[in-house]
Amino acid sequence: MSAMSDAGVVRYPLLAGRSLALVAITLSALNLRSAVTSVSPLLLEIGTDLGFGLEAIGIIGMLPPACFALFGVATPYVVRRFGLEQAALIGLAVTSAGVLLRSVAGNPAEFIAFSGGALGGMGIVGVVMPPLVRQYFSDRLSLVSTIYLIALHLGALVPPLVIVPLANAVGWRYAIALWAMLAILSAAMWAMARQRPATKAGKSLASTGAPAAVGVLPKQVWRSPTVWNLTILFGMTSWNVFILFTWLPTLVLDAGYAASFGGAMVSLLITTSMVIGIFAPSLTIKLRNPTAIVFGCAVLYAVGYGGLALAPQTAMVAWVILLGIGSSLFIVATTMINTHSRTPLGSAVTSSFVQGIGGGIAVLGPLTFGLIHSWTGTWGASYGLVAVSLAIIGICGFRARHHGTLEDDIERYAAHEGNA
Template identity: 45%
Template sequence: MRPSSVVAVTDRPSVGPQARGRTLALLAIVCAALNLRLVVTALSPLLTTIGAEFGFTATVVGVFGTLPLVAFAVFGLITPAVMRRLGPEATAALSMLLAGAGQVMRSFAPDTGTLLALTGVALVGAALGNVVVPPLIKQYFPDRLAALSTVQMVAIHLGALFPPLVAIPLAEVAGWRVALGTWSVLALVAALLWTVQWRRSGGAPRAVVPSGGPALARPIWRVGMAWRMALLFGMVTWNVFTLFTWLPALLDDAGHSPALAGSLVSLMVGASLMFGLVAPVVTLRAANTFPIVALGLAGYGVGYLGVAVAPGYAVLWVLFLGLGTSLFVVVMTMINARSSTPQGAAALSGFVQGAGSGIALGGPLLFGLFNELTGGWTLSYAVIAGGSLAVALVVAYVERTPGRSRLRPSVRARSRRPLSRASTRERCGR
């Protein structure tokens, strides 16, 4: 495969680590990351309660589970263009504003269609945030990628962990609308922080790829590594959102109470957080990423099998599922590990998350559809879970050596760099 990337731009102030603005940027990144899964996990434990009031079926629950992937697919591909137009900080502020507004408004939804539409608004914000946060980390903290990837991972998991834990108890006390709308505060705070950061940066659009700067040597969609990363991300996301959508229902069908089912979803996220704490460092240092991914896929396999055949030990099985869910952290870290510049991270992040989310669309919807068609979960487990894990295992084996797959500056761009005396002597000697 011929390597392709953008050139590292040395005259861009944010490429090098700087103290000014980094504290606020860190707070803004953390607040934004808290919202990237919260939009989904704040709703999923309440779908049974809301469905009883609005009267929708399991297929509609599958649509709610698929909706995040539609938003991530479409806006994952669009976000790099938005970033070039508005700049990364303004894009982050816009993403959090949409996420917060959508969450507030959907808590007042009078019917299923309105709830779907307003959830879509919130998910557009989360989709923009998914793509813009990795290049912002690359931009503000190029010297702390492992640490900031870990910070991002912890924030994403905390944002996913707490809503399922408190959703049912809060809904029993104050109603599902309060339980759903309360979380909008975090997104609105993140929007405020990114607005301040944008103003500090000058208030003008500053694209990740500066105007007049070099672009990709060839389109990102023509890079084989980008497609393999997108397929791996797609399979991981396929299972993450299938579990976010259906794990409460699977546990409820097994005889667990709705409150316990929501708590076990939180336990899965918490386990993913624990496993994911070391994932960025291990992934960035690994000469071969296959064992890391294979371990996570094995966790998925054991967890699915356990919930299917011995649901009474659900606490144990969700720990294994948490190990599998931590693969999301691994793949997100691989985006930065396989790019050399903020520009490359933006291009790869947008393509991998956009195309990968498109690939993952079928997971939650088909999992529920097969249940309706067969009256049980066996086909859903075998085809939707098992098939996706098999595909991920093959792709992980092919995409196992990060060094050979890394996006590098184009040959033309490298030729413009001044040569050192040693390099000149070496070339003359040849």
Template identity: 40%
Template sequence: MNANSTAAIPIARPLWRDRALVLIGIAMSAFNLRTAVTSLTPLLDSLGQTFGFGSTMTGVLGMVPTAAFALFGVITPAIAHRLGLERTALLSMALAALGLLARAFVGDTSMLLLTSAVALSGMGMGNVVLPPLVKRYFGDRVGTVSTLYITVLQLGTILPALLAVPIAQAAGWRVSLGAWSLVAAAAALPWIGVLWMERFGQSREAKLLARAHDRAVTADDAAPELDAPRANGRVWRSPVAWGLTLMFGMTSLTTYSMFTWLPKLLVEAGGSPALGGSMVALFSTMGLLSAIALPALAVRIANPFPIVVACGVAYLAAFAGLLTAPMAAPLLWVALLGLGPSTFPLSLTLINLRTRTPGGSSRLSGFVQGVGYSLSCLGPLLFGWLHDVAHGWALPFAFLALCLLALLYGGWLASRPRMLEDTW
């Protein structure tokens, strides 16, 4: 029996009916949740030469995404409570667009850090609000819409990595970094439409959207109409929350370490910067495959821990290949490496599958992403520091192998078929 069978299961209705604009908003927002990361990492070597920074600052720049995601994982539920989920989604895309645009005009390393942090603050908000938005408007289609938005998120991770170096070579690094601000600005438009329809719209879809919002408010959703978020327990007391946090955090630590250092590893092994960018894109592409498959699979399996174990095996094989013979079969090693973070879409899907209400989903999403990204934010910096200390890659990969043990333990806790509200 499915783990969420104890909760009332909404009757499924056509995906587009009466909520098409929300679906477009979720999909477009998801596309923009990683563009600030993978549009930058393939250019870090050349930007280091331009601005005069080395490995330490490269590690700091690699740490900024997870640090921003951690901070906004903690504070976004309070922001969403005050503004509402839809307004918070709009704010997230506005901040992402502003930061990405400003980053194209920086003149030194400190401004590169600051503008990246602004863009990533918006993306950190988006990380948190998308799962409860899915729960609010698509409670009857959680698996389908989770698959959609995680798939689009992966596309937004792949394309910047693939295009960063070619655009920089053709038009300069400023255009390469700044072009993605247009995509973020476009993603704000559906949320403007949703807010207008819920407040002023007279169409059937507008009335049904407003009614869905009102029902969610009375069902303990994160919304400004409530005096305070009602909670029957403390998220941090739940083994479900800590298991998801460990799995999510260690996946993120490994992923962002690889986003930051995989290009340099391959260049040191004799590859070109373009190869480094294309391998980051391949790494993300494998995540796209798991994003398509994992949410739909997770809703059908009571205990998905065997999937977590398979991801661990893929990680270990990739680490061994990249460490011992990186240029012998880089496509194979990076493909295996990209299968490991299948625990990322699994974690996001379990946020909804292990909760009964949008309010529970919002609080669990904020806790998992806030604490999980806090655990992971030092990963890129430590990975680079260990490389400098050891003058090689063996010690950094040993560090990732230890983190993998924590991931497996977290996956075991999170995969057990029980609900957050029963354990807090």
């Protein structure tokens, strides 16, 4: 039996005609960070075997946001040609191929190139997930967004905890190749989801997946203040997340702790963000004004960074927990892709623009944070750069006082053109 929500959306049982889609979305989300975090703890060992040093490791560290940005911008053309589900399948196939091929790489260039392929596939999948959530679960956005984002965090958290013992047991090549199986399984789920006939509920909520259902980025998106504001918010949030992923172990080490403690702090950061992620999507969707959430996360970021800079030995665990809560702003910004659109088409366009352009912004975060430290010899100026990013996040939060949508902006633009 269905029920009508406040927004006028018919609600069906969660799995009505959509069980395979839910499994496919969940498994796909597990892939979105595993190709990154399954290899980072082994880079020194891999570098010894393949003959590359810290410079190559720095390049590998820049690959995730760079590939997410590049392939994110290109994804609408894949979606236009093949449809959302097929685009997810293609992205997962590319990811699995890249993961497998880099496990047999014989030199640094091959390892970097195949890693780029794996991350590029992840970039495609990351862009199509929000519109697929809206397409299949427009009546369950809060719940399914939570499932998707928790799975994304688990995909980041689990690999670094098990990859080193696994590599010790079977060698690093087999250890990193095994993660391709997850991408292959996810692709198989999307293949089955496309072929399985939908129930009445499934048909009413999910499109047929025809390629013509989604187009390339319309020119109006470049003039949408709503999407641009979300893009900058997402970019600055990702900027800080990648800074912490890249440099938190070094900051912990510089504070006098053991290297193993630095790794534990990264896991604590991800775990904290994941726990907050249980509540963040629902709260983001229900609140008409997300400003308080954005401001709150920015303040927690500021306190956490301030603790790292001024009193790292006083309460390191507390500072990292605060940074983890602040990093849940990434979950909020990702959820806002669907609150800033009304249709699967609008979600696909918004997702591509936000994750593509925003990912490009994030590329500069860990790079400039480290370069400024190298130029000045201290972390003070690097923390100053972070302060600027938090101020920008605050401005974006103020401008996001209401959940406007891309479609609203396009309609206003069309009306203005018609009156001109």
